[in-house]
Amino acid sequence: MYQNLLDHIAKFISLDESETQLLLATLEFKIVKKKENLLHAGQICHHQYFIAKGCCRNFIINDKGNEQTTQFGIENWWLSDFLSFHNGSVSDFYIQAVENSEIIAIEKNNMEILLAQVPKLERYFRLVLQKAFGASQMRIRYLYTQSAEERYHFFNDSFPEFTQRIPQYMLASYLDFSPEFLSKIRAGKV
């Protein structure tokens, strides 16, 4: 149940038996169905979510009432609204299952207690965030320098299997253009 996470942690630090037990006692396992929300806009985000299996996304509802996907997560990624989590502010984000998924959640207060007991885990989370923030810098870089069509082809070439897993309208909003436009790119009509 928690093995994927333990494996992921083991890539960065090693925990002994008692540390692992403390960790496991803190985690919550959750099965979520496709379209089910882990976080709803208007709530405070109290958790970080590790995707053990499946696929989830962050999105907001924009002024026109459309869903705007800002982030995808698949196996071995952490998703959260880190600003809301960090300072307890109300979130504008939804976190939603794109597929039926298995989630490992950690609650903020429990996480703090755990980190006090097992300080090594600070390192794990630091390294995970360092990598995620680096990826976010690249993401912004590509949003800035590529045209809509280039972004599609780049994404498609980089994650060919993933493109198959998600509906086009989610991908279009993630790549920051309209679903109609994605349809035209695919048809070669642009």
Next chain:
Amino acid sequence: MYQNLLDHIAKFISLDESETQLLLATLEFKIVKKKENLLHAGQICHHQYFIAKGCCRNFIINDKGNEQTTQFGIENWWLSDFLSFHNGSVSDFYIQAVENSEIIAIEKNNMEILLAQVPKLERYFRLVLQKAFGASQMRIRYLYTQSAEERYHFFNDSFPEFTQRIPQYMLASYLDFSPEFLSKIRAGKV
């Protein structure tokens, strides 16, 4: 010289005298002149840079040969190419002083040694990254939902003093539109 950073760290964790000494022995102090680079595209980013005084930015050179600012940092912010730093890949970014600045740099290998000696600092860096990543999520969110004009007014209202400190062409590229367009927004001609 290092006081700003010590104050910043003290907001998150407390260090005793010997820990502080180990930290100070690891840091490098740097004065950089306006336009001087801390990192040059094509290099590997071996440092994280804390801005003690002044203002710096990350930028890349795009296909058309124009500078594209992807991030600003002022007092009490850390700048780096975190992906290059994390996995030793070659960076596409420049990190450059926008004003004459005072920088505290920490080198990756030395940082690892320090973190082994003073594990508490893992927590400091984790919290800094958590906040930075949260800010990055908001940034992406606004890039997605606001028009060019809205982005300008929002930025201006959020950081009125800061707008005065930086040239318009840098702000335009940061907000992802052309300098001419920024000029027209300011003139009310749009």
Next chain:
DNA sequence: CGAAAATTTGACATGACTCAACTGGAGTGG
């Protein structure tokens, strides 16, 4: 003071959006 850099302005061009209509496929209930 002079040269180089930054900003402004206007004319024109275009990438991507909107809207509306149509098509196709997946899920559901009778």
Next chain:
DNA sequence: CCACTCCAGTTGAGTCATGTCAAATTTTCG
């Protein structure tokens, strides 16, 4: 298991936000 619905995807026409380019003007700084 068929028929119906509904949601996702497609297509085309028209529009608009923002870009490009070039020239004029202002500011900065050595």
